[in-house]
Amino acid sequence: MTISIKIQPNTYIDSVSLMALSTKANQLVGVEQAIIAMATEMNKEVMKNVGLFTEEIEKAQTSDLIIALEATDEQDSANLIEKIETLMTEKKEKGNNQTTERYTTIETAKKAIPEANMTVISVNGQYAAREARKALNNDLHVMMFSDNVSVEEEIQLKEFAHEKGLLMMGPDCGTAIINNVGLCFANKVRKGSIGIIGASGTGSQEISVRIHEFGEGVSQLIGTGGRDLSEAVGGKMMLDAIDALEADADTKVIVLISKPPAKTVEEKILARVRKTEKPVVIWFIGSDARANEEGIYFEKMSKAAALKAVTLAGIDQDSLNIHPLNxxxxxxxxxxxxxxxxxxxxxxxxxxxxxxxxxxxxxxxxxxxxxxxxxxxxxxxxxxxxxxxxxxxxxxxxxxxxxxxxxxxxxxxxxxxxxxxxxxxxxxxxxxxxxxxxxxxxxxxxxxxxxxxxxxxxxxxxxxxxxxxxxxxxxxxxxxxxxxxxxxxxxxxxxxxxxxxxxxxxxxxxxxxxxx
CATH class of the missing domain: 3.40.50.261 (Succinyl-CoA synthetase domains)
Known part of the structure; x- marks a missing residue:
């Protein structure tokens, strides 16, 4: 086994692209393991833990890109590094062949496309809050895929977004469907009358998929980020999202999804839901059972929550194959x-x-x-x-x-x-x-x-x-x-x-x- 390192100074690639590149690199014949990442302290620590750390990596700056490779054969190392760089070049060439313009800042993109009203942020967590504030200043809703953003920054961004009447989804928001367009990790589902608000990415995906299977569809799927219903953040995004879906004429039923919220936050969410004229289904995974209230339906499990939502939307449950246990x-x-x-x-x-x-x-x-x-x-x-x-x-x-x-x-x-x-x-x-x-x-x-x-x-x-x-x-x-x-x-x-x-x-x- 041999370790090879290549540093590309002042080269930034977003985290989603780096995930895809690392996956392809690890699939190359002769690669024992490979990491392609920005030279942040966190990424350096990961490389130490997996045995891919060198003095060269120690000296790299946060703006540098690292290709770290362990090959099964020393003679293959240089060739494998070249193949990885080819993968990176191919990605750039594909991007350059697109008819859409590429912009280097949020401000120039907004100026060129004034009708745009949303941005997806997938940069290193160290810079994500800064870019989100730029987007909000340009009257753009934000979906922040990036994680490693402090709770203090999250609170400030969500308060700022609330003041401007904008959505601040995230940080660490992995799933959304806005106007029938899936963002980041999302499934292709039909458009319909059920709105989903999720502090959970795959939980939101699961509910959307079951709704689709049962013959209904999704009006909007708004992610909040996993910490939104914590004591510190206070459910700020979920509360704003409830307001948005209540005002949305296409949404007839609302589904809320989260791991067990902080008790004070749960009561705050319920107080808001009680004022909503639309029926609301709540799936707080692992929470203690509680009795339904007028217009509010608590479910313990995902399929049951989706089934309740589609029946509230007008689907006849007797017409469905609900796949009972075998x-x-x-x-x-x-x-x-x-x-x-x-x-x-x-x-x-x-x-x-x-x-x-x-x-x-x-x-x-x-x-x-x-x-x-x-x-x-x-x-x-x-x-x-x-x-x-x-x-x-x-x-x-x-x-x-x-x-x-x-x-x-x-x-x-x-x-x-x-x-x-x-x-x-x-x-x-x-x-x-x-x-x-x-x-x-x-x-x-x-x-x-x-x-x-x-x-x-x-x-x-x-x-x-x-x-x-x-x-x-x-x-x-x-x-x-x-x-x-x-x-x-x-x-x-x-x-x-x-x-x-x-x-x-x-x-x-x-x-x-x-x-x-």
Whole structure:
């Protein structure tokens, strides 16, 4: 193995493009691992952690671009660096062939396109707040994909946006659908009468996909950023978004999505919702159950929330195929697992999908661990081995610092899957496969070889390995959902029809004391 480094001084590439480039670089034959990133202190720390750090990187400035490469053969290093630079050049050439103009500042773009009213910001977190303020000063709504922005900056930006009557979605806002246009990670869904406000990216995607499946559509999907309903931020974006959807003539039903909010913020949101004339469905993942109020409907799970929204919008529930759990399948899988195979291992690219499966398991089991657990007793830190029932969100910051999001680059999850499949106490491995804008072109396909090999290896050792896969997508997404599902079922994996069903199936398969 040999490490090669190339520094490109004063070269900026946005984080979304760098994720895509890093993914392509890691797919090159002869590459053991590669990171393409700006020379920020955070990215340098990541390179230290994975063994790609050198004195040359230490001296690089934050405005410099780093190509860090570990090759299997020293003689291939220079050639591989050239191939990576070719990938970068190809991207630039494709951009230059577009008929749209390219602008270097928000101000010049707004001057050239005065009718524009929104900007998507995907720059290093160190500069994101500055660019967002420029956008707001130019009367542009903001969707901030960037993370690593301070809470203080978030509060200031949202207060400024509120004063100007603008949306400030984010920071760390991964999903939006505005006027039927998907932004960042989003699925292609039909336009309809249900408005979604989400402090959760994949949770919002899941609700939008289920709404589409049930025959309705989305008027607007407004992301807030994951911290919006914290005590500090106070739900500022969600409150403004409720105002916007209440005023929107195309929106007939509103759905709110979040992990459990701070209690004071939850009451503030509910006080606002009680004044809304439109029906509101609330899915606060993992929150304690509460009774419905007039015009307000609380749901525990994603499919139930989507189903309530579409029925409120006028869809007849009796006309829908809501995919009830397959009881004969549950009995069949229980019969295949040994008594030792007691545990679920959930390996997720979507944080909310991980949350939903984890909370579903916690209703049955007390020994549930995760890197996104809210209590220290059940919290797994980066690099920790799995314990009992374990659910890992590979989109969490510790996995994505300096690396592409797992919806783009599955390498971290593949490595963990191989490890979990070897554990004789594991009965079920549960995974999500997210389709849509920005996602991997073949998320199931890249996992098929390792899934098939793991099942065959388990069989050779006299045990059954149950794999559950959920494909989050629609028939309109560019990745063909039918082909993705076929790839899963062709290797003997179980296909779950929704995030909700995936979590329910996993826990039912491993109920203690029912194995052979």
């Amino acid at each position: 009881i004969p399948l549950i009995d069949e899988v229980r019969g295949k697992l040994t008594l030792d195979q007691q545990y679920i291992r959930g390996l997720f690219t979507g944080g909310t999908l991980c949350d939903e499966a984890m909370f579903t398991a916690k209703e049955y089991f007390s020994d549930v661990y995760s890197n996104i657990a809210t209590d220290q007793e059940h919290l797994l830190h980066f690099g920790d081995a799995s314990k009992k029932h374990t659910f890992i969100d590979f989109g969490a910051d510790e996995f994505t610092n300096g690396k592409p999001h797992p919806m783009i680059d599955p390498s971290n999850r593949i490595a963990r899957f191989i490890e979990e499949a070897e554990d004789p106490t594991v009965g079920v491995i549960l995974m999500d496969f997210v389709l849509g804008y920005g996602a991997h072109p073949d998320p199931v396909g890249v996992m098929v070889p390792v899934m098939q090999a793991a099942k065959e290896k388990a069989t050779a050792k006299g045990r059954h390995l149950e794999i559950i896969g959920y494909v989050l997508g629609t028939d309109l997404d560019k990745q063909n959902i039918d082909e993705q599902v076929e790839k899963l079922t062709a290797i003997g994996a179980t296909y779950a029809s929704s995030s909700q069903n995936a979590g329910l199936l996993a826990r039912e398969f491993v109920v203690k004391g029912v194995g052979k």
